[in-house]
Amino acid sequence: xxxxxxxxxxxxxxxxxxxxxxxxxxxxxxxxxxxxxxxxxxxxxxxxxxxxxxxxxxxxxxxxxxxxxxxxxxxxxxxxxxxxxxxxxxxxxxxxxxxxxxxxxxxxxxxxxxxxxxxxxxxxxxxxxxxxxxxxxxxxxxxxxxxxxxxxxxxxxxxxxxxxxxxxxxxxxxxxxxxxxxxxxxxxxxxxxxxxxxxxxxx
Amino acid sequence: xxxxxxxxxxxxxxxxxxxxxxxxxxxxxxxxxxxxxxxxxxxxxxxxxxxxxxxxxxxxxxxxxxxxxxxxxxxxxxxxxxxxxxxxxxxxxxxxxxxxxxxxxxxxxxxxxxxxxxxxxxxxxxxxxxxxxxxxxxxxxxxxxxxxxxxxxxxxxxxxxxxxxxxxxxxxxxxxxxxxxxxxxxxxxxxxxxxxxxxxxxxxxxxxxxxxxxxxxxxxxxxxxxxxxxxxxxxxxxxxxxxxxxxxxxxxxxxxxxxxxxxxxxxxxxxxxxxxxxxxxxxxxxxxxxxxxxxxxxxxxxxxxxxxxxxxxxxxxxxxxxxxxxxxxxxxxxxxxxxxxxxxxxxxxxxxxxxxxxxxxxxxxxxxxxxxxxxxxxxxxxxxxxxxxxxxxxxxxxxxxxxxxxxxxxxxxxxxxxxxxxxxxxxxxxxxxxxxxxxxxxxxxxxxxxxxxxxxxxxxxxxxxxxxxxxxxxxxxxxxxxxxxxxxxxxxxxx
Numbered sequence: 001x002x003x004x005x006x007x008x009x010x011x012x013x014x015x016x017x018x019x020x021x022x023x024x025x026x027x028x029x030x031x032x033x034x035x036x037x038x039x040x041x042x043x044x045x046x047x048x049x050x051x052x053x054x055x056x057x058x059x060x061x062x063x064x065x066x067x068x069x070x071x072x073x074x075x076x077x078x079x080x081x082x083x084x085x086x087x088x089x090x091x092x093x094x095x096x097x098x099x100x101x102x103x104x105x106x107x108x109x110x111x112x113x114x115x116x117x118x119x120x121x122x123x124x125x126x127x128x129x130x131x132x133x134x135x136x137x138x139x140x141x142x143x144x145x146x147x148x149x150x151x152x153x154x155x156x157x158x159x160x161x162x163x164x165x166x167x168x169x170x171x172x173x174x175x176x177x178x179x180x181x182x183x184x185x186x187x188x189x190x191x192x193x194x195x196x197x198x199x200x201x202x203x
Numbered sequence: 204x205x206x207x208x209x210x211x212x213x214x215x216x217x218x219x220x221x222x223x224x225x226x227x228x229x230x231x232x233x234x235x236x237x238x239x240x241x242x243x244x245x246x247x248x249x250x251x252x253x254x255x256x257x258x259x260x261x262x263x264x265x266x267x268x269x270x271x272x273x274x275x276x277x278x279x280x281x282x283x284x285x286x287x288x289x290x291x292x293x294x295x296x297x298x299x300x301x302x303x304x305x306x307x308x309x310x311x312x313x314x315x316x317x318x319x320x321x322x323x324x325x326x327x328x329x330x331x332x333x334x335x336x337x338x339x340x341x342x343x344x345x346x347x348x349x350x351x352x353x354x355x356x357x358x359x360x361x362x363x364x365x366x367x368x369x370x371x372x373x374x375x376x377x378x379x380x381x382x383x384x385x386x387x388x389x390x391x392x393x394x395x396x397x398x399x400x401x402x403x404x405x406x407x408x409x410x411x412x413x414x415x416x417x418x419x420x421x422x423x424x425x426x427x428x429x430x431x432x433x434x435x436x437x438x439x440x441x442x443x444x445x446x447x448x449x450x451x452x453x454x455x456x457x458x459x460x461x462x463x464x465x466x467x468x469x470x471x472x473x474x475x476x477x478x479x480x481x482x483x484x485x486x487x488x489x490x491x492x493x494x495x496x497x498x499x500x501x502x503x504x505x506x507x508x509x510x511x512x513x514x515x516x517x518x519x520x521x522x523x524x525x526x527x528x529x530x531x532x533x534x535x536x537x538x539x540x541x542x543x544x545x546x547x548x549x550x551x552x553x554x555x556x557x558x559x560x561x562x563x564x565x566x567x568x569x570x571x572x573x574x575x576x577x578x579x580x581x582x583x584x585x586x587x588x589x590x591x592x593x594x595x596x597x598x599x600x601x602x603x604x605x606x607x608x609x610x611x612x613x614x615x616x617x618x619x620x621x622x623x624x625x626x627x628x629x630x631x632x633x634x635x636x637x638x639x640x641x642x643x644x645x646x647x648x649x650x651x652x653x654x655x656x657x658x659x660x661x662x663x664x665x666x667x668x669x670x671x672x673x674x675x676x677x678x679x680x681x682x683x684x685x686x687x688x689x690x691x692x693x694x695x696x697x698x
């Protein structure tokens with residue numbers, strides 16, 4: 001079951017790269033985080049493993065809820081013009097994911113599929129941040145990359161220490177909260193969440 | 204004295220966290236300032252005590268407990284971070300008095316400013332004493348949240364842009380670094396080490412030879428590439444000039460003097476622990492590549508007519524490059540230079556950023572263009588800028604003159620004559636660039652004929668004297684470093 005869920009996580013990340021509506025992108029992220037939680041439950045070997053899985057599942061609810069509140073507070077009058085068409089974006093994300101499969105050597109996990117998808121998620125997350133102009137999508141890119149890291153972490157034999165899992169999640173929550181505050185301020189200043197307009201600092 | 208270490212290691216980051224709560228409870232601006240002052244003094248006292256213990260113990264293997272690791276390098280970073288943190292806290296009311304309303308009401312803004320400052324300071328003090336790679340990463344990640352808010356504190360569009368860029372790029376960089384840490388954790392798990400302590404600096408050092416070579420090399424590259432973003436090394440330095448120039452001056456000082464070298468310390472430790480598996484040639488090459496690239500990228504900007512804080516930001520890029528180069532050379536002379544450079548750069552750069560407070564009152568356009576002839580407007584401000592620039596350019600008796608000389612000699616001793624020659628030429632060009640800034644900006648033809656005394660002049664004059672004396676003390680101490688047990692221990696990488 002884990003193999004299919006892991007593949008689904010990558011497909012959902014590609015979806016975040018392509019879709020235009022913010023609510024749909026948040027729903028895709030929530031689904032990806034739920035899939036991650038399900039993978040964590042499947043791989044959990046002890047009590048701490050189940051605790052980590054529960055934390056990841058709660059992340060799947062809390063972060064999308066926070067992001068949904070953010071889009072309620074930052075209404076867009078129209079869609080932000082895309083830097084590239086959805087086909088181009090999908091092709092770029094696909095190439096990035098393919099690079100992860102072809103170029104990343106074994107990391108020692110003994111499960112090449114998980115390793116490839118985890119690294120691909122990190123790279124696709126970075127690609128989303130780079131290619132999507134709306135501030136919310138850049139934030140979603142960060143979380144997609146973080147989900148890739150969590151996937152690799154829960155797949156470590158015996159699991160990664162829950163202290164690290166909790167710490168990373170706490171940091172992510174802090175970053176998302178601060179980023180949400182930024183998004184509101186930037187939206188208040190520009191009247192839109194288009195980061196293309198934030199290009200005043202140059203040398 | 205070493206009996207005090209566990210208590211002090213817990214107390215040092217705990218005190219600013221207590222200050223954070225006090226700041227949030229403050230109802231008025233005066234209460235917030237008082238809370239900040241009452242927190243900063245004991246924090247600095249505790250951190251300096253711990254730093255003194257670490258420095259006195261520096262010639263021997265590191266002190267370590269379940270959660271902490273304190274060596275000579277920790278001592279230097281603790282001393283630097285506590286002194287700059289204290290100065291930044293005490294100068295914050297001066298900044299806040301003129302900053303106007305920010306993200307909230309004036310009183311609330313001030314409370315939030317101090318809360319974010321103390322979160323940032325606590326994390327900065329915790330980084331050099333964290334005994335575990337993953338915990339150190341978590342703390343560095345935590346610095347991002349607090350400092351990003353501070354970068355954008357003025358709420359101007361440029362500050363929002365700088366803060367957002369800083370938040371995004373450094374978080375992505377740290378994600379790459381975390382990927383490296385997880386790859387290391389996989390290696391440790393395969394060797395039967397599953398718990399958090401498998402990522403302790405000591406545990407990793409002991410296990411390094413047994414770790415599989417290819418995944419460990421990948422982990423090293425990912426960690427260095429990720430941390431480089433936060434250190435501000437070229438070519439992943441894009442956030443640095445913007446964040447340093449848009450942040451409030453006391454925060455810019457902390458970013459440059461404390462944050463960048465603290466993250467560099469983690470990178471240094473990663474190099475030391477993974478060197479047996481990855482190979483000394485590879486680890487040194489990565490540091491030298493980042494170091495030299497940063498210096499070469501920074502030099503053209505030091506020649507340009509830039510706003511004062513932006514010039515200092517590019518100077519930070521150059522100096523982080525010099526430190527990276529010294530660590531890469533790895534010879535005892537270079538390591539002595541690195542230790543001295545961290546301390547000297549912190550003091551000189553902090554003074555430069557603090558000088559912004561009166562400068563922007565005297566020449567408001569210095570926020571967007573290069574200052575001109577400040578000495579004609581304000582001799583005290585000109586003195587602070589001059590001392591800072593002279594020290595940063597590496598003119599004797601600046602500690603940076605001695606440290607750069609040691610690093611270059613270490614390069615020759617380490618068997619890198621060509622790279623040393625390129626670095627020496629680049630440093631000479633950088634020196635000329637800063638000298639030009641000094642001639643034009645500080646002692647050149649003044650744009651205003653009238654001396655406009657500002658309230659910020661008196662504290663900046665006092666700081667110039669104190670930090671100038673501290674820099675001379677660093678130069679004197681630096682003369683004792685080559686050949687000392689302190690440097691020998693750091694060179695051998697004994698954690």
